[in-house]
Amino acid sequence: MSTTDLSFQNTSVAFAHKSNGDLVKARWLFRSFNFPALLTYGPTMAKVAVFLGLKFTIKKTIFQQFCGGENIEECNVATKNLAKSGIGTILDYSVEGEESDETFDETFEEVLRTVLRAKGNEDIPFTVFKTTGIMSSDVLNAASTLIEENQIVELDLVKSTLTDDLKQGWDKGLARFMRLCTAAADNRVRIFVDAEESWLQSAIDLMTTHAMETLNKDQAWLYNTLQMYRHDRLAYLERQVAEGKCHYGYKLVRGAYMEKERARALSMGYQDPIQPNKEATDKDYDRAVTFCLENHNRVAVCIATHNEHSSLLGTQLLNKYHLPKADWKVSFSQLLGMSDHISFNLSNSGYKVSKYVPYGPVLSVIPYLTRRAQENSGMAGQMGRELALIEAEIKRRKA
Numbered sequence: 451m452s453t454t455d456l457s458f459q460n461t462s463v464a465f466a467h468k469s470n471g472d473l474v475k476a477r478w479l480f481r482s483f484n485f486p487a488l489l490t491y492g493p494t495m496a497k498v499a500v501f502l503g504l505k506f507t508i509k510k511t512i513f514q515q516f517c518g519g520e521n522i523e524e525c526n527v528a529t530k531n532l533a534k535s536g537i538g539t540i541l542d543y544s545v546e547g548e549e550s551d552e553t554f555d556e557t558f559e560e561v562l563r564t565v566l567r568a569k570g571n572e573d574i575p576f577t578v579f580k581t582t583g584i585m586s587s588d589v590l591n592a593a594s595t596l597i598e599e600n601q602i603v604e605l606d607l608v609k610s611t612l613t614d615d616l617k618q619g620w621d622k623g624l625a626r627f628m629r630l631c632t633a634a635a636d637n638r639v640r641i642f643v644d645a646e647e648s649w650l651q652s653a654i655d656l657m658t659t660h661a662m663e664t665l666n667k668d669q670a671w672l673y674n675t676l677q678m679y680r681h682d683r684l685a686y687l688e689r690q691v692a693e694g695k696c697h698y699g700y701k702l703v704r705g706a707y708m709e710k711e712r713a714r715a716l717s718m719g720y721q722d723p724i725q726p727n728k729e730a731t732d733k734d735y736d737r738a739v740t741f742c743l744e745n746h747n748r749v750a751v752c753i754a755t756h757n758e759h760s761s762l763l764g765t766q767l768l769n770k771y772h773l774p775k776a777d778w779k780v781s782f783s784q785l786l787g788m789s790d791h792i793s794f795n796l797s798n799s800g801y802k803v804s805k806y807v808p809y810g811p812v813l814s815v816i817p818y819l820t821r822r823a824q825e826n827s828g829m830a831g832q833m834g835r836e837l838a839l840i841e842a843e844i845k846r847r848k849a
């Protein structure tokens with residue numbers, strides 16, 4: 451099938467994995483996101499419901515739409531369902547909690563379990579972690595500031611610049627980081643390092659670069675994530691690839707923390723790291739996709755977006771450069787419960803597609819679920835697309 455046969459409007463392909471009951475439930479859920487009061491009080495109501503022993507009400511509704519389960523085993527159902535349509539699972543341990551060594555160790559062990567689950571498993575093509583899950587934000591923030599101020603490019607030099615009270619946290623965090631990346635590469639499992647707030651990112655970038663240069667010898671096992679809503683990321687990408695020190699892996703996203711970034715820059719009086727407008731973000735995103743495909747001999751890329759235009763561009767470039775569709779070196783990714791019209795139609799056309807499948811105890815994933823609800827609400831200005839597609843499919847099935 452050529453790229454011209456690809457249509458993201460084909461709702462019968464997009465929702466073939468959903469029963470009529472599933473679709474009616476999803477319609478009800480997406481409609482409910484348009485009640486501002488529910489968005490405001492929903493997270494608290496959800497916590498109360500869990501404490502009152504009504505966890506199943508959350509689990510059967512919003513949790514079921516956007517999460518795979520409370521643990522890896524429970525995610526098997528989602529993984530198998532996606533695999534039936536050729537879509538890979540990315541087990542994403544989405545617990546957001548307190549910062550302590552105990553919690554960092556627990557998260558480290560859990561991510562390690564996802565790596566071992568992915569080993570030799572075609573249904574789980576990638577794994578992922580957030581550095582703030584295994585390392586203190588204060589340490590990352592301090593290290594990032596020092597890296598930027600002193601233009602540090604060698605990871606070994608970071609520790610000596612940190613104050614004594616942060617050195618231990620740096621050592622422990624870095625050790626967890628390197629152990630996860632090494633375990634992934636040793637087991638021939640690809641692993642994404644998620645991108646986070648800009649004031650933490652320079653340390654994450656330096657650790658990831660070090661790990662890529664050490665571990666991406668024969669191919670890209672480790673992928674950094676680039677947020678193209680940052681105006682400095684395209685230059686960063688071009689500069690790094692020009693160094694040619696290893697195989698590079700990138701997950702390209704637009705970026706999830708725009709409001710927070712702008713507010714912090716304004717309140718602290720530094721230059722806003724975010725692009726001036728959406729058009730500039732879109733332009734750099736598409737240029738980054740193009741650059742990665744132009745450099746496909748050394749660069750593996752995951753086009754992680756719910757944007758139809760950028761997804762289509764990826765398919766057109768694969769075609770232009772005569773690259774195989776069925777190779778994870780260039781792939782596409784969306785979040786579970788969102789943009790099935792992109793995921794399932796891409797996969798149906800032979801492209802490599804994966805979905806983030808977030809999981810964790812219901813109470814701990816409420817912040818993640820709240821973000822999904824807000825993103826799909828009128829308040830976020832994105833209301834309608836998911837709902838319109840679900841309604842179109844319900845109508846099509848009735849006709």
Ligand SMILES: Cc1cc2nc3c(=O)[nH]c(=O)nc-3n(C[C@H](O)[C@H](O)[C@H](O)COP(=O)(O)OP(=O)(O)OC[C@H]3O[C@@H](n4cnc5c(N)ncnc54)[C@H](O)[C@@H]3O)c2cc1C
Nearest residue numbers: 644645679703704705706727728731754755756757783784
């Ligand atoms: C598989 C996957 C993995 C992800 N991993 C990460 C991650 O590691 N780190 C992370 O930060 N995010 C991550 N995200 C979220 C991502 O960054 C986006 O928030 C989300 O996907 C929406 O962008 P889009 O490309 O899908 O679609 P669109 O709807 O086309 O773009 C929306 C995005 O455009 C940008 N934007 C909107 N308005 C403006 C404006 N006025 N000026 C400048 N830019 C603007 C924002 O980034 C906004 O999120 C991930 C998303 C997916 C699908």
